[in-house]
Amino acid sequence: MPPFARLAGLAALLLASTSASASIPPPPGAAELAQRGDDIAWTITEDLTTEIGPRMAGTEAEAAARRWAVTRLQAMGFANVREEQFDMPVWVRGAEEAWLTSPFLPQKLAITALGTSASTGPEGIEGEIAYFDSFDALVAAPEHMVKGKIVFIDHRMAPAQDGSGYGTYGRGRFTGANVAAKKGAIATVIRAIGTDHHRNPHTGGTNFETGVKPIPAGAISNPDADQLVRQWKRAQQMRKSETPLGYVSEPLRMKLVLTPRNLGTKHSGNVIAEVPGSDPAASPVIVACHLDSWDLGTGAIDDAAGCGIVTAAAKHVMTAGQPRRTIRILWAGAEEVGVFGGKAYFAKHGKARHAVALESDFGADRVWRIDFKLPDSARGLADRLAAAVMPFGVVRGKQAASGGADIGALVQAGVPAIDLAQDGTRYFDLHHTPDDTLDKIDPAQLRQNVVVWSAVLTILANSEDRELP
Amino acid sequence: MPPFARLAGLAALLLASTSASASIPPPPGAAELAQRGDDIAWTITEDLTTEIGPRMAGTEAEAAARRWAVTRLQAMGFANVREEQFDMPVWVRGAEEAWLTSPFLPQKLAITALGTSASTGPEGIEGEIAYFDSFDALVAAPEHMVKGKIVFIDHRMAPAQDGSGYGTYGRGRFTGANVAAKKGAIATVIRAIGTDHHRNPHTGGTNFETGVKPIPAGAISNPDADQLVRQWKRAQQMRKSETPLGYVSEPLRMKLVLTPRNLGTKHSGNVIAEVPGSDPAASPVIVACHLDSWDLGTGAIDDAAGCGIVTAAAKHVMTAGQPRRTIRILWAGAEEVGVFGGKAYFAKHGKARHAVALESDFGADRVWRIDFKLPDSARGLADRLAAAVMPFGVVRGKQAASGGADIGALVQAGVPAIDLAQDGTRYFDLHHTPDDTLDKIDPAQLRQNVVVWSAVLTILANSEDRELP
Numbered sequence: 001m002p003p004f005a006r007l008a009g010l011a012a013l014l015l016a017s018t019s020a021s022a023s024i025p026p027p028p029g030a031a032e033l034a035q036r037g038d039d040i041a042w043t044i045t046e047d048l049t050t051e052i053g054p055r056m057a058g059t060e061a062e063a064a065a066r067r068w069a070v071t072r073l074q075a076m077g078f079a080n081v082r083e084e085q086f087d088m089p090v091w092v093r094g095a096e097e098a099w100l101t102s103p104f105l106p107q108k109l110a111i112t113a114l115g116t117s118a119s120t121g122p123e124g125i126e127g128e129i130a131y132f133d134s135f136d137a138l139v140a141a142p143e144h145m146v147k148g149k150i151v152f153i154d155h156r157m158a159p160a161q162d163g164s165g166y167g168t169y170g171r172g173r174f175t176g177a178n179v180a181a182k183k184g185a186i187a188t189v190i191r192a193i194g195t196d197h198h199r200n201p202h203t204g205g206t207n208f209e210t211g212v213k214p215i216p217a218g219a220i221s222n223p224d225a226d227q228l229v230r231q232w233k234r235a236q237q238m239r240k241s242e243t244p245l246g247y248v249s250e251p252l253r254m255k256l257v258l259t260p261r262n263l264g265t266k267h268s269g270n271v272i273a274e275v276p277g278s279d280p281a282a283s284p285v286i287v288a289c290h291l292d293s294w295d296l297g298t299g300a301i302d303d304a305a306g307c308g309i310v311t312a313a314a315k316h317v318m319t320a321g322q323p324r325r326t327i328r329i330l331w332a333g334a335e336e337v338g339v340f341g342g343k344a345y346f347a348k349h350g351k352a353r354h355a356v357a358l359e360s361d362f363g364a365d366r367v368w369r370i371d372f373k374l375p376d377s378a379r380g381l382a383d384r385l386a387a388a389v390m391p392f393g394v395v396r397g398k399q400a401a402s403g404g405a406d407i408g409a410l411v412q413a414g415v416p417a418i419d420l421a422q423d424g425t426r427y428f429d430l431h432h433t434p435d436d437t438l439d440k441i442d443p444a445q446l447r448q449n450v451v452v453w454s455a456v457l458t459i460l461a462n463s464e465d466r467e468l469p
Numbered sequence: 470m471p472p473f474a475r476l477a478g479l480a481a482l483l484l485a486s487t488s489a490s491a492s493i494p495p496p497p498g499a500a501e502l503a504q505r506g507d508d509i510a511w512t513i514t515e516d517l518t519t520e521i522g523p524r525m526a527g528t529e530a531e532a533a534a535r536r537w538a539v540t541r542l543q544a545m546g547f548a549n550v551r552e553e554q555f556d557m558p559v560w561v562r563g564a565e566e567a568w569l570t571s572p573f574l575p576q577k578l579a580i581t582a583l584g585t586s587a588s589t590g591p592e593g594i595e596g597e598i599a600y601f602d603s604f605d606a607l608v609a610a611p612e613h614m615v616k617g618k619i620v621f622i623d624h625r626m627a628p629a630q631d632g633s634g635y636g637t638y639g640r641g642r643f644t645g646a647n648v649a650a651k652k653g654a655i656a657t658v659i660r661a662i663g664t665d666h667h668r669n670p671h672t673g674g675t676n677f678e679t680g681v682k683p684i685p686a687g688a689i690s691n692p693d694a695d696q697l698v699r700q701w702k703r704a705q706q707m708r709k710s711e712t713p714l715g716y717v718s719e720p721l722r723m724k725l726v727l728t729p730r731n732l733g734t735k736h737s738g739n740v741i742a743e744v745p746g747s748d749p750a751a752s753p754v755i756v757a758c759h760l761d762s763w764d765l766g767t768g769a770i771d772d773a774a775g776c777g778i779v780t781a782a783a784k785h786v787m788t789a790g791q792p793r794r795t796i797r798i799l800w801a802g803a804e805e806v807g808v809f810g811g812k813a814y815f816a817k818h819g820k821a822r823h824a825v826a827l828e829s830d831f832g833a834d835r836v837w838r839i840d841f842k843l844p845d846s847a848r849g850l851a852d853r854l855a856a857a858v859m860p861f862g863v864v865r866g867k868q869a870a871s872g873g874a875d876i877g878a879l880v881q882a883g884v885p886a887i888d889l890a891q892d893g894t895r896y897f898d899l900h901h902t903p904d905d906t907l908d909k910i911d912p913a914q915l916r917q918n919v920v921v922w923s924a925v926l927t928i929l930a931n932s933e934d935r936e937l938p
Binding site: 046049050051052053054060061064104105107108110197198199200222223226227230231234297298433434435437438439440 | 515518519520521522523529530533573574576577579666667668669691692695696699700703766767902903904906907908909
């Protein structure tokens, strides 16, 4: 029985249980094959998020997660399981509180600090809000509108299946504080980069250019941002007209207490495991995820599930029979705070040949599209892959694969890449929030990921030297 | 034009905009009547939650809300607008943090203190978890299973349109800490009384019997409770078998820091306004809501919207023409922490005649059922009311109306009551959480409430003396 035929058993199981694919006929022969439950991805996700929980880069929790990972991957029968350490700067959260203090009675906001935010000190700071309805408006603003104020960056991010709002709206988080700091702002608060309406703000990294002194930077939830905007509009109107109800005609002001700390350089590390190929001369297929997480949730969709998916797929390929190429599993460390694991992997292994790189780091909802960035020699391979995943509801995309953060340096250096794009419609409801917890994962969609990945990995790991470098 | 005919304009507006009622034919003549936008309920809700925000009983914010209410109700043209003060014991929240500390690495939980909870002191307490899968299991447990431990009460509350899970599951919050305290527990933590899956725990009052010394009492969110249960099960298994991964074989333990304070006796108050009836001898119709809120959200669905609904309806009746009976609007104070406003109203006015009492305190989703508790003399009245609300998708219920908390003492004393039961399917997703904010209100459903209330109030305020006492 060829390896892919065995995987079709998984496919039949999936087709019986996922409504999204219910109307698609099963692959030929799948129905006759033995069915086997696949709870590997779920179990990895549940165990990691339960026994370790949040795994902030460079902390003891992330180190414990690496020990946990090595033990688990060895127990699963993978070869060459190892930790590859590297050093990185560690930032940890402190107190985080904010209030709208004027022109109304003080009202508390749900706020979280952004990674690399400076501290306000325990006493906090207070200042007038400088309102900008977009990142671009802040960029365009003259200094005098910003200097000495707390910048607020507003916007309205809508859900998108391909997650494409993140690039556009994410700029306010990625570099908003840097732009504001250069114009003399005393702090920056953004409407969190998220599509939900819960009072759990989304954290994430923000970046200051070399030479720019970091300022305190936080994100407030969508309902809190709505409230800020309503108060800001009323404050504007009150300054233009008589003040109702005895409120003082004052601009909107905020008090902010954020006390994160930089702990200096600490160890982090990547965990690597392999399915050894039968042809030692063939270049390996690398499949990646990241082991670290932000600290607010338990990192279930970001990215325990990704590690569960790629590892379950590699395990299924291994169980089905030794592939020609080695499959290398990379559970990267310290992705969230600057892709330190991906950079460390590239520094150590970037010169070696890699056949193709893939990453799962966009939640646990179903794969809906496959995109390629392959050499011309792999046209037939791409056709075979597209045909193999079509039965699971996956369409062929028209854009070039971009890889993932942890394989970014490899792809940048020319390693071929394939994206198994997941449905991101609800991803930014949960991303980087306290709500990134196990209960948000749909087991049926997680299983679809594993079946699609298994099908793709089987073909890639048995691809020919004339097809991939 | 009779008063109800004018209200039919509102009805036509509603029927054009609410999908829930879209297939129901409009009342006769409604289409020809002038249509007028009804944003009174929305505006009250938006303004109160924006300009005042959380309104914890006995605090300066609640006092500001009363001043705001008096100003607003006077501006709307109501008569006899006044504040009626009373005294009450005030409890306010302090720090609130919890961690699962053993057998795994410490993991932080999203916790909130329950009203009247004792303080752990700033250093907190730590103890072994005594797990109970229900309130009843705790009641049945022998003392030695509880003494010296932190009691955890689990359960699984499902959404219900009539909100009926609250009574059953709510017992763990209402009296769980009291039961645990009597058996020697050092603290109680419950799975929050809520149907959502967000890390925003539901607060609410808990009650200790006279003579029982309060203990610290908190609630953790559903995802946190899930995590606690997963760790508890693993801890149980580890104690029965060899410990995996070098974890110490220990019971599940929790550290708890809750520092609420009792501030002693403070002022609160009810705000009352009236639509004067044409017949001074006729008994009034009383419509209630509560002005105070819990402190975590801005009290939009609980209960700014209720005040918006009853007040908009009274305003519409007033605009349509003077009714025979006086309509008295009661915005009660200090409901959440012990119905002090309702008790104070009864102490002051309970001996006077009231024709009928109604309250809106179950969110802002649509009215789906009307229930009665009326004297036999009002059978014809009930039929007229049921017929009047049927066009708006409201069915006639078979159970006796129960009134609401703030009119509870009146109803207990024999005042007739009518319930305009709202759809509570998602109410306990939001109830008493930080997520009780304006964005959760559906303007179309809020408008349906106002139309139904207006129709009912028109009939009640013009009912005859032979029908109601």
